[in-house]
Amino acid sequence: MSNRTVSQRPNGQNQGKICQFKLVLLGESAVGKSSLVLRFVKGQFHEFQESTIGAAFLTQTVCLDDTTVKFEIWDTAGQERYHSLAPMYYRGAQAAIVVYDITNQDTFGRAKTWVKELQRQASPNIVIALAGNKTDLANKRSVEYEEASQYAEENALLFMETSAKTAMNVNDIFLAIAKKLPKNDGNVGNGLTSPGSRRLGDADGGSRMSSGCCK
Numbered sequence: 110m111s112n113r114t115v116s117q118r119p120n121g122q123n124q125g126k127i128c129q130f131k132l133v134l135l136g137e138s139a140v141g142k143s144s145l146v147l148r149f150v151k152g153q154f155h156e157f158q159e160s161t162i163g164a165a166f167l168t169q170t171v172c173l174d175d176t177t178v179k180f181e182i183w184d185t186a187g188q189e190r191y192h193s194l195a196p197m198y199y200r201g202a203q204a205a206i207v208v209y210d211i212t213n214q215d216t217f218g219r220a221k222t223w224v225k226e227l228q229r230q231a232s233p234n235i236v237i238a239l240a241g242n243k244t245d246l247a248n249k250r251s252v253e254y255e256e257a258s259q260y261a262e263e264n265a266l267l268f269m270e271t272s273a274k275t276a277m278n279v280n281d282i283f284l285a286i287a288k289k290l291p292k293n294d295g296n297v298g299n300g301l302t303s304p305g306s307r308r309l310g311d312a313d314g315g316s317r318m319s320s321g322c323c324k
């Protein structure tokens with residue numbers, strides 16, 4: 110990857126800025142957290158996605174007008190035995206996606222518990238999105254869209270139903286979060302948002318979205 114930054118525009122004007130945000134995925138195991146990240150970062154889907162041990166870290170960049178938003182994504186394991194590790198990942202996060210599986214009511218209950226925990230213990234301005242994943246399995250639906258949508262509205266959450274399998278609303282949910290995040294100076298530039306974060310342009314295993322909007 111080159112060291113080009115968006116502030117170097119072809120016309121020489123200094124108009125682009127780069128913002129980095131830490132985003133965490135939470136939710137019961139097997140709801141599709143890793144699959145959503147894999148779809149968003151690499152455009153892939155695996156029917157037999159390996160379950161996450163501890164947590165995984167990936168990055169992805171999206172472009173909004175003159176701002177490049179770099180997500181530092183922490184994909185957590187959903188199992189209860191890893192619960193005590195979760196605060197390490199959501200502490201200092203500017204955004205969270207809480208995922209449930211639309212075919213499994215229990216996972217929606219678990220998602221609500223995560224939302225409560227974030228509301229109590231994460232940063233007060235954290236942007237929380239609720240993702241009802243596996244919409245391609247609509248014939249097995251057990252959580253109604255309206256029920257989740259109403260809950261999201263009452264709790265001021267972004268809400269979308271997604272499918273990591275078909276890619277439905279996957280980029281959209283990250284983009285909606287990017288739009289909602291404050292692009293103030295505290296988040297601009299070079300790794301001020303979290304310890305260990307890197308400048309855009311470092312080799313980091315992540316990839317840009319193919320939209321090419323940063324060019």
Ligand SMILES: Nc1nc2c(ncn2[C@@H]2O[C@H](COP(=O)(O)OP(=O)(O)O)[C@@H](O)[C@H]2O)c(=O)[nH]1
Binds near residue numbers: 144242
């Ligand atoms: N049909 C369908 N299956 C999915 C979807 N997302 C994930 N899966 C499957 O659900 C299983 C668990 O996914 P995974 O991403 O490991 O869930 P995680 O434990 O929440 O990270 C895997 O077999 C995935 O292939 C989806 O949108 N639709």
Ligand SMILES: [Mg+2]
Binds near residue numbers: 184185
């Ligand atoms: Mg996983």
